[in-house]
Amino acid sequence: MKHIVIRKFRDIHTNDLFDVGEPYETEDKERSIDLQKKGFIGSMLIEESLLSGNVNEVVEVINGEMSKERLEQLLQDEAEGKNRKTVIEHIESLLKGDEDESSKA
Known part of the structure; x- marks a missing residue:
């Protein structure tokens, strides 16, 4: 089963570090459910x-924990692909939030 990481974590079984937006794959259904309950992976299976x-689903997995560069790439990919207004506005609001935070002293 493949899921999107929605909160950075280190896998206790493999010691691998997973960043937000990365895929997480496991054949262990109980492990998948446990990580979802703890808020580390999304319920959406990725294709x-x-x-x-x-x-x-897209708005659920794209969040402010992603790097600015990752958000900018997703914005570009969405604009060149399906070009959905709500998705674009969501990503732009996350990017604007980053700019607002970086201007504070």
């Missing part, structure tokens, strides 16, 4: 990319 789901 090709973060942008492959419907609007609600």
Whole structure:
């Protein structure tokens, strides 16, 4: 089963570090459920990319914990692909939030 990481974590079984937006794959259904309950992985199974789901799924997995560079790439990919207004506005608001925070002293 493949999921999107929605909160950075280190896997206690493999000691691998998973960043937000990365895929996480396991055949262990109980492990998958446990990580979902703890808020580390999303319920959405990934196919090709973060942008492959419907609007609600995409907005759920794209969050402010992602790097500015990752958000900018997702924004560009969405604009060149499905070009969904709600997804674009969501990513732009996350990027604007980063700019607002970086200007504070």
